[in-house]
Amino acid sequence: MQENINRLRAEIEAYDLTAPEQLEQFRIAFTGRKGQLADLFDQLKTVPQEQRRAVGQELNQLKQLALEKFTQRQQELEAAAQNAPADATFDYTLPSAPNALGTRHPLNLVREEMVRIFSRIGFNVAEGPEIEDDWHNFTALNFPENHPARDMQDTFFVHREPGQTNDWLLRTHTSNVQVRVMESQKPPIRSIMPGRVYRNEAISARAHMMFHQVEGLFVDEGVSFADLKQTVYYFVQEMFGQDIQIRFRPSFFPFTEPSAEIDITCLICKGKGCNICKQTGWVEIGGCGMVDPNVLQQSGIDPEQYSGYAWGMGIERIAMLKYQIKDLRLFTENDMRFLRQFE
């Protein structure tokens, strides 16, 4: 034991504390819970009873020596740090810790691009409630009382009085905002309505209940289907490229007459036909039409004086075409390998 005490004293006295990081190493080596001094104190019980007092005192003196050396050096370093000019202790040329900048979600990129494209031709952005009443989501849009879209199968009702029609629901499209804009503004109206919409598709393979839409509305005097076609054509060329063509397929929606589905030439095969476009050369991107005069009327706009067009597109659909994304679930799974690919 005496030999160990003498060796340890010599080690403590000779220990070099010049560099700041050696102070912590000294503490761990000698005075820490698992240090060499603790080991010697543990061995004290093996010393013969008559010598134990003297050896214990010597160990305590050694511990005191180590603590004084540690404390003195610690105070010297603290004083030096306080007195030295700031730049002496910190190397400002060191690179900072890397900050991951993150990326914007593809659905936001598409929504922002659509807003930019339509802002350039005079459209503003209108917002409205996601929890909506029956009037603004259905009746004002010419949906008859027994229309299947009103079923619980397609719509999430938030509050449903038996037999009542003034139900509260989660809007199934952003068309409610168009109704609210027409109720609150006089033409000319040039607005687009991006936002979340909800569909109760419990029976479909897609487990998705919420997706994103942008709709557009233009109401003024003398608006024609030709205006609608040109606006959609401009949007498609800005969003998908100047070489992309469009076509309108006759369709039906309660709120527009005439109505049409909007197709663009397949972005993969440029119209030749491939498995993406099912050999047709065309892919659908949304729908449009002239606002039904009854819808204008019900929102307080005189259909004898004004006419308008409207369109609707799903943001997920546009994003999947633009970025060739094959699975809808990628938008909501937060897989960084997917999300990091976008700027």
Ligand SMILES: Cc1ccc(OCc2nc(C(=O)N[C@H]3CCS(=O)(=O)C3)cs2)cc1
């Ligand atoms: C007052 C008012 C009058 C007319 C309106 O017409 C909005 C329109 N929407 C469509 C359409 O096909 N929409 C779908 C495209 C894919 S989607 O996201 O599932 C919704 C055609 S015309 C809206 C409001």
